[in-house]
Amino acid sequence: MSAQTSVTTVYQVSGMTCGHCEGAVSAELSGIDGVSSAKASAATGEVTVTSDAPLDEEKVRAAVDEAGYELVGKA
Template sequence: MSDCCTPDGSCSTSTAQGRTAVVADSRTTVYAVAGLSCGHCESTLTKVIGELDDVLSVDVDITTGRVSVTTGGEPDDAAIAKVVDDAGYEVTGRAG
């Protein structure tokens, strides 16, 4: 049993804010994002996406322009696109 597993066999994970959530039906969606160039971009997107409801983890890869978002259910593409846009970047779609 790993450190994230609870005694009842479910798993939990921490978000960027340190919240802990029980993961029942998590899924990871990868988005293509334009405008990523440095570590500041990575930390900014990790923070703003991580603050959304149902987001369990965020992984930003600035070299590929891909952002992997793990959510507790179906991701809210519109909400993710909005916070990314508000931060000065652009979601160009889901990555295949």
Template structure:
């Protein structure tokens, strides 16, 4: 299983977390999404390769910014 962690800026509530989880969860190859509101960390895992560009685009589609990525 592949795992990648990103730092997301702009999330302030549970709705923000849900939005990011929903968008990132739709990216091909993503099997699990965990978002920690307190730290801003987004952890994504999947059985195959993870496309970082698509994950970042999904975060941006949800209305947030990726400050750091693997």
């Protein structure tokens, strides 16, 4: 068996201003099947997501929306 490779994608999210914002976005994105980590930065407005396969952008958009923020797109 070969080792599974992970996919890292950086998304631009608008509206994050603090650590609470980062936590909310990271938590929602971490709930998507296949996501192994999600790290948001209010300073850059970016979220780095590592998953076992490319993610459906609509699922990412829905998770960010659920957290109360807006997905701008891939950074």
